[in-house]
Each structure stands twice: as C-alpha cells, then as structure tokens.
Amino acid sequence: MKQKNRPIMILGCTSDAGKSLVVTAICRLLANRGVKVAPFKAQNMSNNAAITQDGLEIGRAQYLQALAAKAQPSVLMNPVLLKPSADTQSQVIINGKVNNEISQLPWMDRKRLVWPEVQKSLHQLIEAFDQVVIEGAGSPAEINLREGDIVNMSVALECQADVYLVSDIDRGGSFAHLLGTWACLSVEEQKLIKGFVLNKFRGDPALLGNAMDWLEQKTGIPTVANLPYYRHQLPEEDSFRLGTTWQRGKINIGILYYPYASNMDEFDPLIYQDDINLVPITKDIDLSHFDALILPGSKNSGASLQFLKQTGLATSIKQFKASGKLILGICGGLQILGDNIFDPLNLEGGNQSGLGLIALSTTLQAEKSTKQTTIKWQNTDIKGYEIHHGDTTIGKDVTVFMEEHLGWQSANVYTTYLHGAFENKPFYDWFMRQVGGHENGLQWTAHLQTELDKLAQMFEKHGWL
Template sequence: MSPPLTLMVQGTTSDAGKSTLVAGLARVLRRRGLKVAPFKPQNMALNSAVTADGGEIGRAQALQALAAGVVPHTDFNPVLLKPSSDIGAQVIIHGRATANLSARDYHAYKPTAMAAVMQSWGRLCAAYDAVLVEGAGSPAEINLRDRDIANMGFAEAADVPVVLVADIDRGGVFAHLVGTLELLSASEQARVKGFVINRFRGDIGLLQSGLDWLEARTGRKVYGVMPYLHGLFLDAEDGLADAAADVAAGSGALKVVAPVYPRISNHTDLDALRLHPQVDFHWVGPGQAIPPADLIVLPGSKSVQADLAWLRAQGWEAAILRHLRYGGRVVGICGGFQMLGQTLADPLGLEGPPGSSAGLGLLDMDTVLECDKQLCNVRGSLSVELDHGQAAVAGYEIHMGRSAGPALSRPALVIDDGAGARADGALSADGRILGTYVHGLFDAPEALAALLAWAGLERVQAVDLAARREADIDRLADAVERHLDVDALFDGKLPALKINAQDFA
C-alpha cells in the first residue's frame, strides 16, 4: 500500500484560515474520490464534539470530518486542551480527560502527549488515502518552540510538507508570511513549500506585484488567493467574536440574548438562533447593558461556578428575574442548566477551588461535579408539554455534573439511546424555564421551530442548520477549486475530479 498524501496547513496567526482551508481541501479531495482524514495534533478550544468511538475532539475537526465524508474519530484530534483558567486546562488524550494541568506542568507532560499524537498519526496513515493536518496558532512563537507538538515539532517528526496561510484582511500579509518564514529553523524553512493568502477583497490585479515579489523573495510558490467569502457559515473552533463576524444579527420579531461569560463553551449551540431570519440575536459581553428580550439563553461553561459569579457581577441575575416577571422565557444548556438550580458543588476541585455555591434557584435541583465525564451522541424528542408533536432532537452530551431534585420530574427532553427512553433536563412548573444537558438543542429543524414557538414566535419559518452547513462547505470547496492550484499543492498526485460539485451530496 502506498503512503497517503499528506499536507500540513500552518498559519501566520490564530484565525488565519487554517481550519477553513483544511475543511475546503477535505471536500475537494473527497470529490476526487479519496478517503480523507483531518488531523490536528493539539487543539486548545472550548468548542468540542463527541465522536463515534465515545470520545471528545475539537469541533473544527468534527466539521472537517463532515467535509471529508468520514465519521469523527478521536484520532483526528488526539490532544485537546480545554482551558479552565488563564493558566490551566483540562487535558484530553484520545478523547478522554486525563488530568487538569497548569501551563508549566503541561509543558513537562508534552512528551507523553506527543507519543499519543504519533500513535494516532500512524493509525490514520495506515487507513486513509490522504491526511490533512492543521497546525495551531503560529509556528513562529519562539517561546513555544521547545517540545512543540502542534506545528513544526510535529511536521518534523512526521516528515510532512507545510503550506503557510495568512489573512490579508487583517493587513500586513507579506510581513506575516516573510517574518514567519524567517523565524523558522533551516530545516523547518525547507519544509515550507509555499503560501496561501486568505480573505482577499478587491481587484486581484492590484495584488499581483506583491505576489510576484513574495515568490522572488522567498523562492516559494503562492498557490492562490482565497476571496473573502461573505456570510460563510462553518462551526467555530473556539473564538466567539470570530464565529459571529460574518453572520449579522437578525432583525426578526423574536429577540434573543445570551451572555458571553469568560469560560463559555460550545457556543455553537446558538448558531441556529443566530442564523434564523425571524430571530434578532445578540451576544452580551462584559460591561454591556442587558437589553430586553423574549428569550435568554445561558450557554455551556467550562467553569460553572466562576462563570456564575461573573454573571452575577454583570447584573444578569437581577435581569433574568425581571425578564421572568414580565413573561420571558429562559433556556439553560449544560453549564447554563446547572446554573439554574439551587446549588453547585465541586468537592474535588475539578473546575476550580473545591467548594459549593448557590445557583440561581430557578429550578429545584442540585448539581455535583464528578470525575467521570458523560460523553455521548443522543437522539430524542422534546417533551409533550413543549411540543405535542414531540419534535425530534439530535445532539450530544459533554458534562461532568450530575443533577438531582424534584425539578427533574418534569423533563425537557426524552432521550432514546437504544436501551430505552430516559428523561433529560427540566421544565419549570409554569413552563417558562427550560434546562437540558443536550448540546445541539436548537439544531434539528423541528426542535428549533417548536422552541421558537414556545418562546413566543408566530408562524415560524423552517431553518435547516445541517443543510446550510453542507451548502457552505460546498461553496468553500468550489472557491478552493477555483482560486487555488490544488494539483500543484499536492505535487500533481491528485486523481481527476470524480463527481461534479453541483451533484455532490
């Protein structure tokens, strides 16, 4: 069996377009009939997904797997770091939480993490026709070069070629590319085969002299210039501001707001709301006034007690109580659900100092954090009280908390996990407060329509998030085919196009 095609996409900065380019290339190679695996050796993100083998990976790698037409697997992201503070993170190896380490302690742990990375790499190379690798941040971070497993440290160990991508919309693109190259070692520089420029707006002819200079200055090829794809919707890897940048807030009839607490996680749960034409959605950041709304959504959190304290300091507790007095609705998802209860206890100090604190007291239940993390993909339906048609829900659970109390006797969802139905979450006695552990609550079209009607929206339009995501992946791949020299990027080793883009499904 011949070795797979390999390419590593590294960026000159965070959010240069690495995740997007890998997703686009994955779809392009799938169109060529290749079995493709995405791979990110080390990811630091609070947006994650549950894999078919019951583990946890970065959400960007789950999206790239979708683009490639393969089932998400823990080998696609063998090391995931989920920050719980500014200097510490939960370390997830091959999909399972193994430790909570400070940045200094993790640096000492890196050889162990690298061994896990190379194990996954070996399995993927044996099973796939092509493996597309995504770097993290920038390879030119001098202070992170020692024991690097995310960028050139991995590229050298695995002997893979590298293409550098830079975001021209930020400005300084030539300085970013040349400067990054200059800060690499001689062997690392030799590994960089060329460049991709991302998010260009305007007349490409006015850029050509710069491209010519860049190729002459570095001796490397510019494989193409990707245009700024306005309104492109892809699941965000982590940064909330970047996730919201290209999707304008709606001007619809239903007003929805959500807080941006410091350790917000899986904020992609709210993408369906942001994209709905009848929803006027707004994130509310620190120091911002909390506007009137029909629905308040409390998203997930990696540090629930600390984020609840932040919520109170920002005035959200009083705002939520006032909102409910005036007939508004509240939804809490995962950590946001836990905040709605009477107490939050972390006796083992899994997310911070050991201890407990009072919740918002809106649901009669108590939550205790435990070592074992619940990780599963789920399907079910909304409770009959929410929707008499029992609208379908499809999502996933990622949580360490266990909740108990009378509130759970009125579940929000009924989950069918193959072993029989089970209840999830809670719906308040007055029907205005809903909590659930299921991420992706709004993703299924039927559930989204039912929940928006519950929140007060009349004549709800159907919105299919999965269909929109698929269409935008195809749109991205079309742009990659049109604007990049893909065959040259893979040294002329790609097979001919096997399927027309417009027929691809």
C-alpha cells in the same frame, strides 16, 4: 498497493488566519474527487468540543473537517484537546478522555507525555487514508513555544509534510508576515514549505502588483493561491457571528456570554436566520427588550455563575423571569439556573448557590458524561450530544422537559443537558413558537453538506489543488 500521498499541512502566520477553513475546503474537495482523506490536528485549544460515535471528545473544528472529508470523526484526528477552565489552567483531553495528571503539569513539561500519542495517531491516519490534511495551531514562528511544540513544525518534520503557509491579507502586512514567519524557521523546516497562501482577499487582485514575485525572490517559494474573503454558514471554531445590540423588528435573543462559555456553535441554526438577532450579554444591561434569554454551556459553571453575580446580571436575569418570557439553560446554564451547585471535589471552586430560578441541585462528579444521544421528544426523534460533569436532582414544581435525566421545566424556565438541540428542526420550531417567530428551522445536516460543497467549489477555483 495504492501509492499514498505525502500529507498536506496548513500553517498560519497568526491565529485566525483561516487554517481551519482551508483544511475543511481541501478535505471536501478531495473527498468529492473520490480520495479517501482525513483531517488531523495534533493539539487544539477550544471549549467547543464534539463527541464522537464512541463517546470521546475532539475539537469541533476537526469534527466538521471529518464531515467535510466524508469520514467518521475519530480521536485520531485530534488526540490532544485543551479546554481552558481558568486564566492559567486548561483541562487536558488525551485521546478523547480527561487526563488529570497531565492537566496539572506546566505547559512545557507535557511534551514528553503527549508527543508519543500525537505520533501514534498521526501514523495510524497516514496508514489508513490515502491523504491526510493537517492543521497547525497559532503560528510556527512563536519562538517561545517551539521547545514544547507538538502541533506545528514538529508534526511537519515527523511526516515530511508538504507545508503551505497561510496569511490573512485582510489584516494587512501579509507579505511581512509570510517573509518573517519563513525566516523564523530552520533550514530543514523551510525546505518543507511548498507555497504561500493569501487568504481573505477583497478587491482587485491587480492591486497586489509584483509583491508575490518579490516574495518568491526572497524565499524561493511561490504564492500558490489568493483566496477571496468568503462568507459561509459553517460553524466557527472560536469566534461567533453574534449581533452587537438589540434591533427593532427582529426577534432579539440575549445569550449570556460569560467566561468559559462553551459549545457556542450549537446556536448557528439561530444565527443564520434573518428574523433572529442573537446578542451576547457581557455586562449588566436592561434585559426587558429581549424576547428570550439563553444561558449556554460552560467549561467552569462556578466561575460563570460568579461572573453573573459580580456584574449584577444575576439580579437582572431574575427580573427577566418575572416577565414570563422564556429562559433556556443548556448544560452549564442548566446548573447555573438551579438552586445549588455542589462541588465536593473542588473541580470548579467549591459549593455555590445558583440563581434559584428552578428547583434543581447539581453535584459535580469526577467522571464526565460524554455521548451522542437520540431521544424521543414531542413524538419525534431528535439528536444531540451530552458533555457534562453534573448529576442533577429535581425539587418542587419541576416537570420533565425532555427525558428524565436530560431536561426539566418550571414555569417559563426550561433546561436541558442536550447539546445540539437547535440542529433539529422540531426543537427549533418549538423554540420559535415560544418567542413568537416563524417556524423556519433549517434541516441543519443537509444545510452543512451544501455549505461544505460550496466551500470546496470556491477552493477549486482559487486554490492550488
């Protein structure tokens, strides 16, 4: 039997230290070397979900890492997904499906129920792959959360992983972060740390002086990599490269960035085009200068709708519609643009009147529709995914925009339940024709593969593998 490698685990001193990107880089580097590799993150918190081939939800980051590993995305790679739906409430997805019982439990009471699922998924991956690359969450030094930990050192100890601790040096204070995080660990946990990693370094490496030697003298652990600040065109997990304000000479598209906006990574094919400026709208401003508006998905359409009404944006969107410019609503945005959101189970705060810009009525259902979807649209196949609770019916002056159950149009208002549409060049080009832009859509799948290979090359040059 082929000798398996000990799992590699990437932990961070802070959130946004670069853990996800480092795991993605390692997965692609090893896959390009012919290693059968898989990513793993026990628990992710994000409203950016992906749908596997068998219709189950996992975090978008683990989906991308699976693509980097040239492996089929699976719920084994992310058995627990938390989707925030209120300030102190998250929907809990276990093995790809909503678990309402666990969702109602206090945070610290969940471990006894979800830890066995984490163990099972982790060991199945270790058995099936030659190398598993694990991502932690936040920081293992969050002492207040250690009792309920199922994603950081609990996982490292479970599989005796080789752990590498990453610090974002661009923020400053990296050596204090690394030393302090290491000091917060138990002796047993410290023994698993094999190296420190500086990430997002800019400038002359000579400026680091003997700091790495100093850190090794304090801890006995070497700094194994100094990764440069690396600009890429891969989906971000929780932050987005949106513009800040309207720009002259560009196609300015306003995106309603309301609370619980979800699946924002699907707009990356727009963001990475030089002629487009995608601007987040978070308060009531003059929308007349924009060439189009997009209402994205939402984990809580009711709360997002209330935000639009309370800020005055609801009125501004209605005024924008009168200009005749394009408005596109995706999933939750579709529901918000309609006449009514009926919520008989009180999933999102009860019944509400929508913006009334298209005669659609949506009833929220207990069961969520989650599946990958391929449809025939304007004589060509386009691919995407569905992830919604809503069952929508149409009223007067509404025509089918996509297939009967997927999207509708009325005048300049277009709606769809299909996420990922912009990743299809025909849809991107259609959108650009509506706003007077160039039909320069990327072949997004091929673009991602190229970006993953570039990332792996960077890591091979500056990493430790």
